[in-house]
Amino acid sequence: MLKLYQFPISHFCEKARWALEIKELPYRKVNLSLLTYAKKTKKIAPKSSVPILEHNGQYIQNSDAIITYLDERFSRRKLTPEDPKEAELAAAWESFADREIGPAVRLLIYHTLLEHKDLVVPLMTQDGTWYSRTTTSFAFPKMVGPMRELMKINDATAQEAEQKISTALDNMVETLGDREFLVGETFTRADLSVASMLAPLFMPDGYGINCWPKEIPEPLAGQISRFSDRLSWAENIYDNFR
Template sequence: MSDGSERLELHQFPYSHYNEKVRWALDFKGVPHRRISYLPGPHMTAMRKLAGASATPVLRIGGVVVAGSAEIIDVLEGQYPEPPLYPADAAQRRAALDLQAFFDEEVAPAVRRALFAELLLEPAYLCRLFASEKPLLTRLAYRAMQPLIRPAMRQMMKIDSAHLGTARHTIRAALDRVAAQAGPGGYLIGEHFSIADLAAAALLAPACGPSHPDMELPAPRPARVEAWFAEWADHPGTLWVRSIYAKHRPRRVLPLRVAAD
């Protein structure tokens, strides 16, 4: 581990599955880091100033800023190679990175779209998810902004009847795939845990409810959120996600979370 590891800052949303990929990689590699959490919507100005784009996650490593979960993990793999997330075998490495790309591009947006279709109908709970670390006045202001924020989020995520059916089909197909593809040891590529398993499990986590503090939505949960988890609970792919979390997701290297200004 380099002497500059304490300077790592992860700019993130709590509970976000793209951000969870990076949290998992940092914790798996034992890299100390500082987490700075933002409110969805108001975060865009800060992210554009920091990284030139509005999306999270963004990782600052000293004076270098890296945006995007796959790009961040690639940098971490180069600077903190142990324990590895990329298979040593070249063919397996290509297959693992291709699988990460598939889940990043096809599955993760579907999971987000379908889950937020439920969460946007529960504005108080939505505020609790993303604003619980903020001061009271910030929480109240964010709650008051919901009538403006929710329509923008629906448009950005394409949350409408034309896309929601496809999103649920994509989630179920992805759960089918991990259940069928996992080998005798439980891994998607080869015989060891890799970026393929991390990406698939992290990006499916919002549908599968793994028991981990970074992704376990707080209780009590609204009835529609409970119904969301119940929809996928008995699928073999959900059991695979939970098993990968249980085997390979550290609880946390640094518990510190810092609220953004």
């Protein structure tokens, strides 16, 4: 049995979930606690970050490595193009998404939601243990400062993140033109990576979050609205492939 150590809210974990599910591979989610995950993950992998995939005694860390591992061992619905040039281009788009889009989206969302304990605690603890929401809620006031410091979340970096996302969306729209896919003529890890990194900005049903706020607080709501005209491609990718 494949196991995925994850946070339900993480878009990097969503990327791994999507890869497993589009390949129709049965797996078990192991949802980690924000308060204790580092101790758990460092026992099985070099870094504390998730996702981590466990398979046959091996632990594969990071979403890009997980997709490569799955493609190499499970031939159904390969996400890496067979053509070497297309594979190289898909890898470049994936790296761009993981490096430029994913962290900026995470920072922008946390910058607002960390000011709203009632909204963010359920997101942090979805599908956790019965006591995780209580313990996280209790510890939350002492978590906010270290989280902001560790992730460098402040007004200035949030403004930079918004600009970075906007630039990435412009590049994506220009590259696509009237094409359906970023690379070649089929859905690849490039499309999966970019769409999953953008997904928290429109939170599609396939993402699996059942407690996303119905009304997004400001300034996040306004920031998302400024992206909305350029998110339709990612929304269509979710509609058609998730």
